[in-house]
Amino acid sequence: MNTVAEPIAPAAAAPAAGGDARRRRQGDVILEVKNISLRFGGVKALTDISFDVREHEVRAIIGPNGAGKSSMLNCINGVYTPQEGRITFRGQTFDHMNSRQVAEMGVARTFQNLALFKGMSVLDNIMSGRNLKMHTNIFQQAMRNPWFGAAEREENAHREAVERIIDFLEIQAFRKTPVGRLPYGLQKRVDLGRALAMEPQVLLLDEPMAGMNVEEKQDMSRFILDVNDEYGTTIVLIEHDMGVVMDISDRVVVLDYGKKIGDGTPDAVRANPEVISAYLGVGH
Ligand SMILES: Nc1ncnc2c1ncn2[C@@H]1O[C@H](COP(=O)(O)OP(=O)(O)O)[C@@H](O)[C@H]1O
Numbered sequence: 001m002n003t004v005a006e007p008i009a010p011a012a013a014a015p016a017a018g019g020d021a022r023r024r025r026q027g028d029v030i031l032e033v034k035n036i037s038l039r040f041g042g043v044k045a046l047t048d049i050s051f052d053v054r055e056h057e058v059r060a061i062i063g064p065n066g067a068g069k070s071s072m073l074n075c076i077n078g079v080y081t082p083q084e085g086r087i088t089f090r091g092q093t094f095d096h097m098n099s100r101q102v103a104e105m106g107v108a109r110t111f112q113n114l115a116l117f118k119g120m121s122v123l124d125n126i127m128s129g130r131n132l133k134m135h136t137n138i139f140q141q142a143m144r145n146p147w148f149g150a151a152e153r154e155e156n157a158h159r160e161a162v163e164r165i166i167d168f169l170e171i172q173a174f175r176k177t178p179v180g181r182l183p184y185g186l187q188k189r190v191d192l193g194r195a196l197a198m199e200p201q202v203l204l205l206d207e208p209m210a211g212m213n214v215e216e217k218q219d220m221s222r223f224i225l226d227v228n229d230e231y232g233t234t235i236v237l238i239e240h241d242m243g244v245v246m247d248i249s250d251r252v253v254v255l256d257y258g259k260k261i262g263d264g265t266p267d268a269v270r271a272n273p274e275v276i277s278a279y280l281g282v283g284h
């Protein structure tokens, strides 16, 4: 896992977002989105969007349905190629990258609609997140003899890493359960585990709490903050629940019809008249 720059006591992991304790721990800009525009035929999904993400912060992206939030994450992780604009990640600037390159650079994501293998166990789903980290090839893995001991050693190391994630997410009881049989809230937690298995520096979460009940949302909020605190992972989070956003994020970007209409601390964004009218207009 990533080294933790500045270990903190568990008490500080409580949702004290926006507080000095969290703000002081933000580092330099790790990810910068500059003048991104994305069109699908006549639809302008994103228009001239710029914002930055600081190392170790929880950065939220909010906005009404269709505002362009998922498209923004898809540009960051190379699923969509914007017609205009650039993305700088740890000092390197790109106008086009594919998803694999982005993943290799340490950016993982979860999807708005779960992308898990429903028939496979929790353990195997999380293990699938480690594919990028596997150095030995399939041929070596198939040849289980002493000459190829490295493959087995590597697999054991991967299994240990996955078991640590399972413990961390408190899903030990379901290790062998096919994911499709778990309640939705737990499936979302497994999806987070799959992304964590990549040991990302930046984690992109697309509505990790959508469809959850209050208790599940509280659990997921806690896990997100724990990942942020314990692994030092930078989090970019799309979320609809304004209470959650206000509780756990350091800074918020607001999109509406593909344009950025707000950017700042949760309190500043909440007081922004343009943001208020965008939300009132859609009836959130
Ligand atoms: N693959 C695509 N093809 C065509 N239009 C798309 C595609 N992805 C997103 N869009 C359009 O871009 C706009 C923004 O969508 P999206 O990024 O999913 O918004 P949000 O996540 O904020 O709800 C919408 O009008 C949507 O229909």
Ligand SMILES: [Mg+2]
Pocket (backbone or CB within 6 Å): 069, 070, 071, 112
């Ligand atoms: Mg979306």
